[in-house]
Amino acid sequence: MTTTPEPRRAPASPAPDQVREPAAxxxxxxxxxxxxxxxxxxxxxxxxxxxxxxxxxxxxxxxxxxxxxxxxxxxxxxxxxxxxxxxxxxxxxxxxxxxxxxxxxxxxxxxxxxxxxxxxxxxxxxxxxxxxxxxxxxxxxxxxxxxxxxARELPSLTQGAGHAVLGKVWPGNPWTRAYQRRQExxxxxxxxxxxxxxxxxxxxxxxxxxxxxxxxxxxxxxxxxxxxxxxxxxxxxxxxxxxxxxxxxxVSWKARPAAMISAHHRSAERYLHRRYHRWYQWPVRAAVSAGLRLREVVELRAAR
CATH class of the missing domain: 3.90.550.10 (Spore Coat Polysaccharide Biosynthesis Protein SpsA; Chain A)
Known part of the structure; x- marks a missing residue:
């Protein structure tokens, strides 16, 4: 699983002599x-x-x-x-x-x-x-x-699944909250x-x-x-x-909602397959594909 390294943190605010003047x-x-x-x-x-x-x-x-x-x-x-x-x-x-x-x-x-x-x-x-x-x-x-x-976290498999399944029907679920960091x-x-x-x-x-x-x-x-x-x-x-x-x-969604829904699910599948690309993770990829296809069908029906 891909992890994000903890970056070196810069000072919370600059010293007065470090603030850029507009011309700079x-x-x-x-x-x-x-x-x-x-x-x-x-x-x-x-x-x-x-x-x-x-x-x-x-x-x-x-x-x-x-x-x-x-x-x-x-x-x-x-x-x-x-x-x-x-x-x-x-x-x-x-x-x-x-x-x-x-x-x-x-x-x-x-x-x-x-x-x-x-x-x-x-x-x-x-x-x-x-x-x-x-x-x-x-x-x-x-x-x-x-x-x-x-501004969100990179989705773990459990966060992504919980958010995908429950995000619309239970926006306050713990997986969506952790992924979206809404409280911050x-x-x-x-x-x-x-x-x-x-x-x-x-x-x-x-x-x-x-x-x-x-x-x-x-x-x-x-x-x-x-x-x-x-x-x-x-x-x-x-x-x-x-x-x-x-x-x-x-604006794009309103003009072509079905095309945008399908594009969203294809991109989600591509991203998660690349994240879990090792040969022994094939069950994860299969489950991701099946779940996203089902969710896409549900959303396309709702958009009609």
Missing amino acids: RPAVRVVSVVYHPGAELPDFTRSLAAATSAPVELVLVDNGTDPEVADRVAAEAGGRVVRTGENLGYGGGANAGARGATQPFLVVANPDVVWEPGSLDTLLDAAARHPDAGALGPALLNEDGTVYPS TAGTERYAGWLSGACLLLRRDAFEAVGGFDEDYFMFFEDVDLGERLALAGRPNVYVPSARVTHVGG
């Missing part, structure tokens, strides 16, 4: 993967403008076939569009957008994220306090203002097993050193996999709840 904040490339975007994309770029004083290069990666919205919004925001020629999925699209970057930091964020003013600056300041961190993530708010558990969601900065890919600040050198996102994950679990590989490389994931963004959420 490093440059950032912001990458957002879009697929037939709507009104959420202009909201993303408008809020990004107020989120940081750092030099920003905006790159929209268009996985879709209708260029009108992406081209218009990129022109208005002073960004550029990368055309993939096909739908590469989230991780593949993010890698395409990050390719060739020279900035020390990358942001990978969903186009349905709305940044609170100064929120990216808060993440950059946290990165200065945690020089070993490979990824930093903000508090991810739902539309109703509640905090989504975006609105707390102080801390290390996490992985951070939601809906909004991530990444050190470019760390991201490139682990090979970026694994493109075998078309959608979902690419962020779990990345967080695990960063931590194993000694570049931990840091949750920064003082930085806040709102995730409108479900």
Whole structure:
């Protein structure tokens, strides 16, 4: 079973003379993967403008076939569009957008994220306090203002099974609580097993050193996999709840719920099979596949 090494902990806060002045904040490339975007994309770029004083290069990666919205919004925001020629999925699209970057930091964020003013600056300041961190993530708010558990532990087999079976019918079950660490969601900065890919600040050198996102994950679990590989490389994931963004959420799900449900279960199966890959763990893999197929059927019926 894969374990996450305990990273070296940086001081909880910097000394006053270590705090970056706004003009000293490093440059950032912001990458957002879009697929037939709507009104959420202009909201993303408008809020990004107020989120940081750092030099920003905006790159929209268009996985879709209708260029009108992406081209218009990129022109208005002073960004550029990368055309993939096909739908590469989230991780593949993010890698395409990050390719060739020279900035020390990358942001990978969903186009349905709305940044609170100064929120990216808060993440950059946290990165200065945690020089070993490979990824930093903000508090991810739902539309109703509640905090989504975006900083989680790497799932053990029992946690994953308990969460998968009981998470929706008994949200407070002990396996889901342990996995999501809900009681710590609105707390102080801390290390996490992985951070939601809906909004991530990444050190470019760390991201490139682990090979970026694994493109075998078309959608979902690419962020779990990345967080695990960063931590194993000694570049931990840091949750920064003082930085806040709102995730409108479900834009892709609302358009294609059945496809998204199936993609989620295929990615979960791929991740767990890779975690339990040894020959003698074949019963685990078989049980995982059977359980996920059953859960997928139930969720597809409920989505009709």
